[in-house]
Amino acid sequence: MNVxxxxxxxxxxxxxRFLPYRLNVVAEAVSRALSRIYAERYGITVPEWRILxxxxxxxxxxxxxxxxxxxxxxxxxxxxxAHLAGNGLVERMSNADDLRESYLMLTGDxxxxxxxxxxxxxxxxxxxxxxxxxxxxxxxxxxxxxxxMRANQMSKEGE
Amino acid sequence: MNVxxxxxxxxxxxxxRFLPYRLNVVAEAVSRALSRIYAERYGITVPEWRILxxxxxxxxxxxxxxxxxxxxxxxxxxxxxAHLAGNGLVERMSNADDLRESYLMLTGDxxxxxxxxxxxxxxxxxxxxxxxxxxxxxxxxxxxxxxxMRANQMSKEGE
DNA sequence: GCGAATTAGTTACATTTGCAACTAATGAAC
DNA sequence: GTTCATTAGTTGCAAATGTAACTAATTCGC
Numbered sequence: 001m002n003v004x005x006x007x008x009x010x011x012x013x014x015x016x017r018f019l020p021y022r023l024n025v026v027a028e029a030v031s032r033a034l035s036r037i038y039a040e041r042y043g044i045t046v047p048e049w050r051i052l053x054x055x056x057x058x059x060x061x062x063x064x065x066x067x068x069x070x071x072x073x074x075x076x077x078x079x080x081x082a083h084l085a086g087n088g089l090v091e092r093m094s095n096a097d098d099l100r101e102s103y104l105m106l107t108g109d110x111x112x113x114x115x116x117x118x119x120x121x122x123x124x125x126x127x128x129x130x131x132x133x134x135x136x137x138x139x140x141x142x143x144x145x146x147x148x149m150r151a152n153q154m155s156k157e158g159e
Numbered sequence: 160m161n162v163x164x165x166x167x168x169x170x171x172x173x174x175x176r177f178l179p180y181r182l183n184v185v186a187e188a189v190s191r192a193l194s195r196i197y198a199e200r201y202g203i204t205v206p207e208w209r210i211l212x213x214x215x216x217x218x219x220x221x222x223x224x225x226x227x228x229x230x231x232x233x234x235x236x237x238x239x240x241a242h243l244a245g246n247g248l249v250e251r252m253s254n255a256d257d258l259r260e261s262y263l264m265l266t267g268d269x270x271x272x273x274x275x276x277x278x279x280x281x282x283x284x285x286x287x288x289x290x291x292x293x294x295x296x297x298x299x300x301x302x303x304x305x306x307x308m309r310a311n312q313m314s315k316e317g318e
Numbered sequence: 319g320c321g322a323a324t325t326a327g328t329t330a331c332a333t334t335t336g337c338a339a340c341t342a343a344t345g346a347a348c
Numbered sequence: 349g350t351t352c353a354t355t356a357g358t359t360g361c362a363a364a365t366g367t368a369a370c371t372a373a374t375t376c377g378c
Contacts, residue, residue, distance in 0.1 A: 008216045008217075009216070009218070011274060011277060012215050012216045012273075012277065013212055013215065013216060013277055013280060013281065014216065015212055015213060015216055015228075015229070017300060018212075018280075018284060019189070019284050019287060019288075019299075020186075020189045020190055020193045020280075020283075020284065020287075021209070021212070021229075022300070022303050023182065023185060023186040023189055023190075023303070024186045024189075024190055025230050025307060026182060026186070026303045026306050026307045026310070027179075027182035027183045027185075027186035027187075028186075028230065029230075029306075029307050029310040029311055029314070030178070030179045030182055030183075030306060030307075030310040031179055031182075031183055032310075032314060033310040033311070033313050033314035034179045036314065045364085047364090050180070053172055053174055053177075053180070054174060056171050056172065057167045057168070057171045057172060057173065057174055058167075059168070062326075062327095063326075063327065064325085064326060064327080069174075070174070070180075071184050071187065071188075073365080073366065073367095074326080074327070074328090075327090075328080075329085075365075075366070075367085076364090076365070076366085077327090078326095078327060078328060078329090079328090079364085079365090081327095082328090098325095098326085098373075098374070099326095099372080099373055099374085100325065100326040100327070100372065100373045100374070101325090101326050101327075101373095102326090102327085114171075115170060118170060118171065118172055121172060121177075121179075122172065124179075124313065125177060125178050125179065127309065127313060128178060128179075128306055128309050128310060128313075129178075130309060131305075132302065132305060136298065136302060139295065139298060139302075140178075140299070140302050141176065141181070143291065143295060143298075143299050144181050144182070144185045146290075146291060147185050147188075147189060147287055148184065148185045148188050148189075150286065150287050150289060151185070151188040151189040151191075151192040151287060152188055152192070154192050154283065154286055154287075155188070155191060155192035155195065204334090206334095221356075221357095222356075222357065223355085223356060223357080232335080232336065232337090233356080233357070233358090234335080234336065234337085234357090234358080234359085235334090235335070235336085236357090237356095237357060237358060237359090238334090238335090238358090240357095241358090257343075257344070257355095257356085258342080258343055258344085258356095259342065259343045259344065259355065259356040259357070260343095260355090260356050260357075261356090261357085
């Protein structure tokens, strides 16, 4: 009998079914598996990949908007952008209307890297859903959305 | 029109529906919200909470097993345990049959802290599911399990 | 317009993390 | 039994992260 099959004592949490724990474990496993695609071949970190993906999708954005959209702290964005710019994958264009901010976009090289990662990332994400019917995927999307809303709401409620 | 409603260019990933990204964002939002319960009141970190929760459920375990079970690196476990032991929440009992390892368990204080967190954590997790029917919760559990299996498998496949 | 408050982004510092090297103990080969 | 390989756990070190302080630019109040 596997230890995981034992019932927890009364008044304890069964961690294997505790959603916050489950979400974190799964998210980390998925993230780790995905990172193999871009980390080994291109030496790109997770925050860097997020920025590439955001710019690849939206074309041009400020650092602030990237942070807000991809839920990353501004210092994380700042450093990842600095690194990507140093590697010639991202370029900055200052905004003449507001010199505090810069627009960021992929360079030609950045586009190339992004475009070579995308099909593999999509294939990976598809592979995750292997054997899962489409209606379940939609349900998962909906559930994740609700959970995120609830979590953010409950986080605020505690002031 | 919200920027999120715009279609991504062809050959790009729509990040809002990209599962690895979604999972991470939701997991982090949930984890952050939950940590309010134990971080502010008891000054406990996420890894420490995981150890408390594992010991609270299983009663007595080695550091290695805690790491394997809660998916934490052994150095993370080692340091979190050291801190918990320093605060008198966890105690070590060396195993006479194998002096390399120690059994870890909650102290009386550790039990108290754990037991005072549990109801709030359960209430929090229940709150996340507000308005979500029970059958959907079960589906979510199943889906998360499948995704984790698939991710670990795909991670291994890349050697 | 002018000074105070705000904002985008960077940098300094302290904390956290992961990897690699290590120690101490056990097991395996012979 | 002695040597070699493996294992549990800790520690040194470098990289990553978050908080707070900072700079430079903009906006608000008047």
